[in-house]
Amino acid sequence: MVKLGIMSFAHLHAYSYAHCVNLIPEAELTAIWDDDKERGKEASKQYQTNFVEDLDKFLSLPIDGVIITSENVNHKPMAIKSAEAGKWILCEKPLATTIEDAMLMINTCKKAGVGLGVAFPCRFLTPILKAKEYIRSGKLGTILSISCTNNGSYPGGWFGDVKLSGGGAVMDHTVHVADLLRWMLDKEFDSVYCELGNQMHKGILETDDMGCLQLEMEGGIQVSHIASWNRPKSFPTWGDVTMEFIGTKGVLYLDAFNQKLNIYSDFAMKTEWGFWGDNPDLGLIQDFVNSIQEKRDPMSKGIDGLRSVEVTVFAYESYKAGKKVKIKKSKC
Amino acid sequence: MNVGILGCGTMGRLHAEMAEKCGLKVVQCSDVNSQSGKDLAKNFKAKFVKNWEDVVANKEVDIVAIATPTPLHFPMLDMAIKKGKYIFCEKPLCRTVEECKKVIQKAEKAKIKLFVGHVVRYFHEFEAIHEQIKSGKIGEVGFIKMYRGGMPPQGKNSWFRDFSKSGGVTFDCMIHDIDWLRYIFGEVKTVYCQNLIEKNCAPLDYSQVTVRMKNGVLALVIGTWAHPSGFRVKVEVCGSDGLMYYDNMETPLEVQLREQSKVSGTIVPESPVIKSPYQKEWEDFISWIKDGKEPRVSMYDALKAVEIVSACLRSAKIKQPVNL
Numbered sequence: 001m002v003k004l005g006i007m008s009f010a011h012l013h014a015y016s017y018a019h020c021v022n023l024i025p026e027a028e029l030t031a032i033w034d035d036d037k038e039r040g041k042e043a044s045k046q047y048q049t050n051f052v053e054d055l056d057k058f059l060s061l062p063i064d065g066v067i068i069t070s071e072n073v074n075h076k077p078m079a080i081k082s083a084e085a086g087k088w089i090l091c092e093k094p095l096a097t098t099i100e101d102a103m104l105m106i107n108t109c110k111k112a113g114v115g116l117g118v119a120f121p122c123r124f125l126t127p128i129l130k131a132k133e134y135i136r137s138g139k140l141g142t143i144l145s146i147s148c149t150n151n152g153s154y155p156g157g158w159f160g161d162v163k164l165s166g167g168g169a170v171m172d173h174t175v176h177v178a179d180l181l182r183w184m185l186d187k188e189f190d191s192v193y194c195e196l197g198n199q200m201h202k203g204i205l206e207t208d209d210m211g212c213l214q215l216e217m218e219g220g221i222q223v224s225h226i227a228s229w230n231r232p233k234s235f236p237t238w239g240d241v242t243m244e245f246i247g248t249k250g251v252l253y254l255d256a257f258n259q260k261l262n263i264y265s266d267f268a269m270k271t272e273w274g275f276w277g278d279n280p281d282l283g284l285i286q287d288f289v290n291s292i293q294e295k296r297d298p299m300s301k302g303i304d305g306l307r308s309v310e311v312t313v314f315a316y317e318s319y320k321a322g323k324k325v326k327i328k329k330s331k332c
Numbered sequence: 333m334n335v336g337i338l339g340c341g342t343m344g345r346l347h348a349e350m351a352e353k354c355g356l357k358v359v360q361c362s363d364v365n366s367q368s369g370k371d372l373a374k375n376f377k378a379k380f381v382k383n384w385e386d387v388v389a390n391k392e393v394d395i396v397a398i399a400t401p402t403p404l405h406f407p408m409l410d411m412a413i414k415k416g417k418y419i420f421c422e423k424p425l426c427r428t429v430e431e432c433k434k435v436i437q438k439a440e441k442a443k444i445k446l447f448v449g450h451v452v453r454y455f456h457e458f459e460a461i462h463e464q465i466k467s468g469k470i471g472e473v474g475f476i477k478m479y480r481g482g483m484p485p486q487g488k489n490s491w492f493r494d495f496s497k498s499g500g501v502t503f504d505c506m507i508h509d510i511d512w513l514r515y516i517f518g519e520v521k522t523v524y525c526q527n528l529i530e531k532n533c534a535p536l537d538y539s540q541v542t543v544r545m546k547n548g549v550l551a552l553v554i555g556t557w558a559h560p561s562g563f564r565v566k567v568e569v570c571g572s573d574g575l576m577y578y579d580n581m582e583t584p585l586e587v588q589l590r591e592q593s594k595v596s597g598t599i600v601p602e603s604p605v606i607k608s609p610y611q612k613e614w615e616d617f618i619s620w621i622k623d624g625k626e627p628r629v630s631m632y633d634a635l636k637a638v639e640i641v642s643a644c645l646r647s648a649k650i651k652q653p654v655n656l
């Protein structure tokens with residue numbers, strides 16, 4: 001039995017991950033720790049597990065791995081403590097809010113001999129796996145251009161507080177697509193130009209809530225990406241991940257969550273989309289469980305987290321500088 | 333009033349039809365391809381004239397409609413201004429900013445009424461989007477995504493495929509969206525563009541343009557001549573209190589014919605309206621001539637549009653943003 005703990009329910013994804021752990025026969029949700037006692041207790045009831053208030057006590061439990069779903073800036077201290085306690089780690093994205101933090105996390109895990117993974121569940125979306133297969137098969141020829149979006153609605157709470165989130169929509173919604181493209185094409189990003197703003201929640205938000213990135217990948221592939229919280233409260237769903245690939249032999253359009261029902265309910269008084277596709281989080285958590293059993297890194301490793309953090313950090317740099325900038329890759 | 337058509341290709345034929353619908357008479361037409369010219373002449377009971385200069389010089393011609401490849405607009409505009417004609421010119425006004433400026437100077441001096449076919453301003457769906465924005469339905473607009481295009485221009489020898497002539501999808505096609513953005517949101521501050529021109533993929537082109545408006549509104553405009561089939565227009569407008577979305581594939585009609593010789597016919601989506609946007613732009617032009625009512629598009633707008641898309645091409649070349 002693989003014993004898992006969840007650290008903090010600050011990020012909503014924690015609830016889905018907890019649910020997935022309970023679905024996996026060879027895994028057990030042993031305990032929850034949360035600096036918000038109420039929230040942690042509530043969650044422990046919901047998922048029939050223990051709540052441990054003291055962090056050191058939590059880490060001294062016979063837990064094999066932890067899932068870190070805290071506020072972005074708290075990923076680092078929690079990961080470092082967990083690594084030093086010998087735990088395998090699956091960290092919510094973005095891995096960290098700065099390159100230095102990401103490096104420190106990776107190096108600490110290496111030294112401690114524990115696996116470090118980043119929660120990029122999109123790698124487990126069936127339509128994305130299929131798209132990757134098409135691209136790798138060469139059916140589309142050489143890829144020339146790609147247009148992507150990761151739109152969402154404003155998650156609220158600490159996401160709008162730079163001290164906890166490290167940034168706004170660009171911080172939140174760049175890394176998924178950056179990671180997917182690196183993984184699907186096996187190529188790195190070379191440069192980025194970014195424009196951003198916060199007109200979607202003017203006067204409410206200090207962070208950016210709409211970003212438009214133009215990137216170049218190895219081999220001169222031109223990429224545009226919209227990273228935003230531009231979905232209003234009345235929108236039928238949380239957001240999207242879309243990608244259009246232009247190849248010399250063909251094109252591929254992907255709307256990763258477009259497996260849905262259109263629901264018109266008088267109870268909701270707004271149109272809703274009911275998703276019926278495969279649950280990507282289950283694949284993510286299963287891989288984490290397997291990585292512990294096999295004593296390896298999870299599928300999206302620390303370095304993948306770092307590379308996508310670099311894209312984000314240099315996007316903000318570009319906006320500040322008002323020009324396209326090179327994405328420098330740190331060695332680790 | 334009598335119309336002379338220069339260039340009897342896709343747009344020339346369309347404009348002849350629109351002019352006639354507006355009660356004008358097409359009297360002459362010209363094309364280097366005499367078959368195209370003669371076909372149009374026959375359909376509209378007009379006279380085919382080999383040299384376009386003869387159409388422009390003809391005293392019976394009141395309105396000159398220019399629908400030739402873009403680099404030919406300049407000499408044709410130049411002569412039509414000299415001859416004191418009313419002019420309908422397809423977008424882009426000219427291939428370069430310098431040419432546009434010269435034309436405008438001359439047209440101003442000669443008090444010529446020069447209309448440029450930025451027809452997207454007249455499309456029903458774009459008018460509807462404009463109305464909804466004005467009504468405040470989605471709050472204050474902050475972000476817009478626009479998408480336009482489909483197959484590369486057809487015909488092996490099409491002038492469109494020579495990007496030095498057409499300017500590729502950015503200059504020829506996205507000028508519509510960029511003009512519309514400026515029409516709705518005001519002047520452009522900065523553009524950043526990536527396209528396939530420098531990569532020698534012709535006839536394929538695919539362009540991504542970030543547009544930052546002076547008022548802070550941000551837009552991403554995508555244009556494609558890289559799809560194997562179809563023609564797509566999508567617009568998404570995001571505001572502080574809502575979002576609206578248009579997709580030209582959502583239509584009231586879908587026709588699919590069972591052709592005996594072929595395995596399957598393609599689905600042709602249609603969205604019919606009583607008055608086409610092309611007719612609306614002609615009516616606007618004519619009411620300017622007849623009643624002096626300023627049209628929705630001025631020649632200065634046309635110049636600005638060329639300035640912005642030229643800045644896009646420069647940005648793609650230097651791989652840095654370009655300020656306007």
Ligand SMILES: NC(=O)c1ccc[n+]([C@@H]2O[C@H](COP(=O)([O-])OP(=O)(O)OC[C@H]3O[C@@H](n4cnc5c(N)ncnc54)[C@H](O)[C@@H]3O)[C@@H](O)[C@H]2O)c1
Pocket residue numbers: 338339340341342343344362363364365368384399400401402404422423424449451491504
């Ligand atoms: N507003 C729109 O929606 C729209 C759509 C397509 C094209 N356009 C613009 O319209 C113009 C024409 O495009 P098109 O699609 O009709 O192209 P086209 O190739 O179908 O037609 C151009 C015609 O001009 C003729 N021509 C070439 N050189 C000539 C010359 N020296 N004298 C006379 N005729 C000559 C060609 O033989 C051809 O018949 C271009 O500026 C283009 O950018 C606008």
